Amino acid sequence: MTISRLFIANRGEIAVRIIRAGKAMGIHTIQAYSEGDTEMLAVKLADEAVCVGPAPSRESYLDIKNVVAAAKATNADAVHPGYGFLSESPEFARALEKAGITYVGPSADTIERMGDKVAARQAAEAAGVPVVPGSKGRIATVDQAAKIAGDIGYPVMIKAAAGGGGRGIRIADTEEQLRKLAPQAQAEAEAAFGDGGLYLERSIQAPRHIEVQILGDGTNAIHCYERECSLQRRRQKVWEEAGAVCLDNETREQLCASAVALAKSVNYRGAGTLEYLYDEARNAFYFIEMNTRIQVEHPISEMITGVDLVQEMIRVCDGEPLRLTQADIKPNGHAIEVRINAEDPLMQFLPFPGKVGAMTEPKGEGIRFDHFLYEGYQIPPFYDSLLGKLIAHGTDRADAIAKLRKALNDLRLDGLKTTVPLHKALADDASVQKGAFHTQWLEPWLEAGNLTAATTGGAS
Incomplete structure (x- = not known):
């Protein structure tokens, strides 16, 4: 080395x-x-x-x-x-x-190509990976956008060609809305990313958000199976799982194979993630973008496969060929990760950069807490509110939820307001326990007062 x-x-x-x-x-x-x-x-x-x-x-x-x-x-x-x-x-x-x-990480050329959502979509199509019906390239004018939207059908999603994190996205149900929203999306994209480029996609109603973890050495690539990240607030992931219980084995194999095909086609090196929307009603998946880096939620893929993704990406970027074959990757059980943020979920998720008081980390088989905290540490106010990720690995999904619930109860972070109450309420929710949710599920759940009811013991 x-x-x-x-x-x-x-x-x-x-x-x-x-x-x-x-x-x-x-x-x-x-x-x-x-x-x-x-x-x-x-x-x-x-x-x-x-x-x-x-x-x-x-x-x-x-x-x-x-x-x-x-x-x-x-x-x-x-x-x-x-x-x-x-x-x-x-x-x-x-x-x-x-x-x-x-x-x-990957080469600069690969980052550039796959970081531009239009170029990434074109690469996916060339590799035979299904994509959401939409524009073939960047949209130059609102008139052009209106014509494309008429062809693919409303509702449509207006998206920034560059960047991510849900920035620059608008949904239009009619041409009138499209003509009003496209300039807004363009302005936001320009301000956030220095690139006002847009493209259109058909809006998939109530989709699941599924992503595939891949590893490549620049020539060969393998996958470490999929994760589901459908529980989101303001397009930010809150709760993530590996694998996705909504998929049957045949669909899972097709999804993961498509991710590997795309990774190989762009000579991908390092750890990366290909993100998809899954239309449960049609049992159809569509590629939406690639993250050319390690993901926040990588630990749950590590838990179900036993692969240290950070170590492997260091090795392949040092010029070593992949040490693992696809046959070496065997999924084991189910893992869930919840993001512990310094935010008060009972006060509209107001940031809370306080000082860590007494602290107790949860322990036990299948429990992992990735964080950067210690007693007496003052959380700086300048950065993202993520404090750590609590991960639970069980024999199946019900076991993982049970372990997660216990770990949340055992976690102690005095002096801070965190999102722990949200995760406790979600772990106890009947719909979450059944896996009956999608990307638009969490925000109405919050607006209906379910978190307040779960925290106070009252009815929503």
Whole structure:
């Protein structure tokens, strides 16, 4: 192995996760941090740490020049970008390549191609992967959008060609709405991503959100089965599962095979995720986008397959061929991950960057808590509210939910308001227990007062 000094260009729980993977491989770890993160757990755990700028992320974690300079100054062989920040920046990957430093991820060309949703859709179609009916490329004018929408049928989803996180998305039920909403979507996309490009897709009503975890070495690729991420609030994932109980085995095999075919067709290197909408009524799945990085929810795929995805992506990006074949990947049981955010779910999810008081981590077989917390740690107000991920792995879905419920009860984070009450209420909900939900299920559930009722013991 040629990577001996690994620079972590991220923060929070994913930085801790990468440090632990690096240490397990005998790699010297170097943690980047901002002036707002001097007391971060990753700084304490890494073999070395270096400041990359002031607290605002645009002046530190998002500053390519600063990050590359810090990696060079610490003689890093490789940089792992984690998720978010620069993890899907082709400019960052190219800057590292120019500096002679290995990027732990796909090539800049692959990031660029698959990060543009229009180009990714075209790549999927070329690989024979089903896509949602929509525009064949970027839309130049509202008149063009109206014509395409008339052809594919309303309702349609107006989407930003670049970026993600639900930004720039509008749904139009009529041509009148389309003509009003398209300029709004364009303006939001331009402001968020510096790219006002749009494309159209038919809006699938009440879909399930299914994604496939893949690993590639630039030539070969395999999958680590699928995850379901349908429980979402404002298009942000809240609760994730591996696998997806709504799929039969034949559909699952077709879905995962399509992901591998697409990964191979773009010479994918590293860990990545292909996201799909699943139309349960039609038993049909459609590719929507690819995330060219490790995902927040990767632990549940690790739990059901026994594969350390972070270690494997370091190996393949170091030039090693895949050590695993598809036959080596055997799914075992069911896993659920819930995101523990520093937010008050009973106060419209108001951010709560407090100080960690007494803390108790849940223990037990099949329980994992990925986080960056310690007693006395002051949560900085500058960044994402994710504190950690609580993962439960059981023999089947009912067992996983039971273990999750116990782990949520055992978790103690004094001094903070967190999303734990939401997850307890979801674990007790009859529809969630039956797996009867979709991407538009959670928000009406919240608006109906179910969380308040579950927390206070009253009727909604």
